[in-house]
Amino acid sequence: MTGMRVSFVIPTRNHARFIRRCIDACLSQRLEGAEVIVADGLSTDGTQELLASYGDRISWTSERDAGQSDAVNKGIARARGEVIAWINSDDYYPADDVLPAVMEAFASSPRVDVVYGQAMTVDAEGRALRPYRTRRIERPVDVLVHPTPPAMQPAVFFRRDLFVAVGGLRTDLHYAMDYDLWLRMLPRAREIRYLDRVLAHATFHQDAKSVAYLGRQVRELARLKREHMGAFHAGPADRLRCAAGVMELYAYWLAVRLGLRRAA
Numbered sequence: 181m182t183g184m185r186v187s188f189v190i191p192t193r194n195h196a197r198f199i200r201r202c203i204d205a206c207l208s209q210r211l212e213g214a215e216v217i218v219a220d221g222l223s224t225d226g227t228q229e230l231l232a233s234y235g236d237r238i239s240w241t242s243e244r245d246a247g248q249s250d251a252v253n254k255g256i257a258r259a260r261g262e263v264i265a266w267i268n269s270d271d272y273y274p275a276d277d278v279l280p281a282v283m284e285a286f287a288s289s290p291r292v293d294v295v296y297g298q299a300m301t302v303d304a305e306g307r308a309l310r311p312y313r314t315r316r317i318e319r320p321v322d323v324l325v326h327p328t329p330p331a332m333q334p335a336v337f338f339r340r341d342l343f344v345a346v347g348g349l350r351t352d353l354h355y356a357m358d359y360d361l362w363l364r365m366l367p368r369a370r371e372i373r374y375l376d377r378v379l380a381h382a383t384f385h386q387d388a389k390s391v392a393y394l395g396r397q398v399r400e401l402a403r404l405k406r407e408h409m410g411a412f413h414a415g416p417a418d419r420l421r422c423a424a425g426v427m428e429l430y431a432y433w434l435a436v437r438l439g440l441r442r443a444a
Contacts, residue, residue, distance in 0.1 A: 184287060185213035186279055187261030187340070191251035192269035193221035196230055198383065201306075203238060205272040206265070209279040215239060217258055218269075219251035249349035249357045256343060262286075264340050270383040271334040274300070278379050282337050285373045293342045294366060297375035299332035304385040312382070316374055320367035321412045324405060327425035327432075330366075333358040334380035342369060355397035356404055363408045384443065394443050398433045402426045 188206040192199055199218075206216045218240035220227055231240045239258070245251045248268075256264055263286055265279065273279070285295045299312040315330040317323060323330055336358075346364040349357045366372065386392060405422055414422065435441040 185261035186211055186263045186265055187259035188216045188265045189255035190218045190269050191248050194223045194225045195269040196225045196227045198270040202269050202272045208276040211279055217255045219255040221245045246351050247354050249351045253348045265337050267334045272381050274381050291370040292373050293369035294338045294372045296331040296336040297377055297379035299335040299380045299382050300378050301384050302381045317372055321418050323362055323366050324412050325418050325421040327428040329359045329362055332382050356400040360404050395433055398429045
């Protein structure tokens with residue numbers, strides 16, 4: 181695979197009950213030169229002791245940060261790999277051949293900047309809930325006009341150089357920072373490859389941001405769509421689709437709040 185390396189970057193805080201599953205899934209990929217970088221935000225639940233038990237198999241720090249975006253930025257700044265696999269500590273890879281397949285896609289052309297695929301939402305015990313509605317990216321503006329991001333964050337892999345070129349994650353965002361990154365990064369990607377398979381399991385539990393702070397996440401998504409509209413030079417039809425997508429987001433939030441739907 182042309183000697184390319186991957187860096188797993190894991191931001192975490194007080195996820196001791198999940199993080200071993202995440203780290204073990206990263207280590208199981210067995211890619212030459214791969215590194216696992218954990219950025220812990222001063223956890224108080226025994227996370228540091230758990231991280232120390234891995235010895236030199238992982239690299240980790242535990243320090244105060246300005247939130248998840250800041251932790252990811254710090255982790256990627258330390259990364260030596262050409263490809264970044266950003267995965268939150270409560271998520272994991274479902275099989276040991278996920279990253280080899282991803283790296284093959286990157287190695288197929290020097291122009292491939294982003295690889296993404298399907299994801300499955302699971303409960304805290306890893307039981308499947310439902311697949312995420314992943315969408316193929318036909319046009320850059322599709323990322324803007326659809327109600328939700330085209331793929332779940334742990335199922336998106338990207339070149340470190342592209343991440344740096346767009347300025348990394350915005351630290352003023354706390355619920356849709358990944359969506360903002362896709363809106364800035366995907367239009368600049370030279371080639372994007374889609375893998376038609378499940379690349380990540382995303383854990384839904386009561387403490388997950390997308391569950392505990394769903395209303396805030398929806399408002400942040402809607403604000404980002406408005407902020408990025410001009411950069412995409414969206415025409416009337418796309419603006420109408422974007423507005424309909426925002427309405428769909430708020431309808432979903434209301435249905436969850438009224439108990440008519442579960443957060444998904």
